[in-house]
């Protein structure tokens with residue numbers, strides 16, 4: 001077996017007859033940044049997520065950064081988030097000289113635990129960034145309830161969760177704004193970097209649009225400090241083609257997860273999907289005490305796995321100055337030692353996922 005963890009070429013091969021002409025259209029138009037393709041993508045994704053505005057960005061990281069800037073987060077402010085996420089979520093807080101304040105996660109969804117939130121809110125808290133980790137939404141009803149009670153904003157890090165929902169309401173519709181990433185491996189991936197802010201707030205949308213264009217509304221007139229955070233037209237054209245297939249890809253991810261759940265639940269702790277939630281399985285991640293041995297066993301059989309995330313953010317060298325130590329977030333720390341993701345991409349064949357499951361079962365059936 002020589003299975004890739006994620007094979008983006010399969011997706012391209014299946015769609016090349018749609019994608020190639022879309023790219024050619026941009027190349028021939030001579031309009032490479034902004035323009036029609038970008039504007040259409042913003043409308044289409046806003047429509048898909050059920051919000052009024054989409055502001056395209058150069059990456060998911062830029063989308064988060066511009067959201068924070070649009071909400072006025074600055075030096076000395078505190079931003080509450082989860083230590084079990086990709087670095088970008090907390091990095092953007094530090095770029096603005098604000099301080100990330102971590103809150104431990106729920107042991108089953110791996111999302112920020114709302115019951116631990118209230119005690120971390122101070123008079124410096126400016127906003128909360130819940131992350132819909134692996135494609136399952138954080139408990140937005142409770143989080144927004146708590147934030148609302150304190151007059152604090154909420155930004156959803158939906159980089160892994162485009163298409164996920166809770167109570168029939170899509171990710172990015174709960175907070176003041178949501179941020180998507182189009183990093184190639186995400187559920188909706190570009191041919192390079194890209195991202196988008198989704199929001200119902202006209203104020204945030206307008207501010208973010210100015211910020212990502214060097215703080216200018218009118219060319220060469222700059223009203224605020226911004227940066228270059230624009231999306232390329234070629235990426236928008238590719239994403240518009242792919243958006244039409246997103247629902248079917250997410251359904252296939254769900255079917256893969258459901259297959260793995262059935263055959264593996266005896267051996268590992270399989271992901272949960274809370275009542276009323278739609279998980280989109282950006283990652284299919286299980287917990288096992290024997291994670292490293294399992295990974296080695298699978299690797300020898302040509303079956304790749306991945307660990308997201310082996311080092312929680314509060315233990316990262318870059319955040320040493322925040323003063324956290326091992327033991328501060330026991331749930332996060334335990335999960336990061338036991339978690340492992342199996343190949344779950346939409347184009348994996350039935351035979352391949354069966355081979356993955358068979359090898360996992362073989363490992364546990366033969367353990368001493």
Ligand SMILES: *Cc1c(COP(=O)(O)O)cnc(C)c1O
Pocket residue numbers: 059060061062085086088089131157159160180181182183193194195
């Ligand atoms: C991918 C990701 C980001 C950053 O997105 P980029 O487009 O790579 O900048 C932020 N947060 C989470 C949770 C992510 O998975």
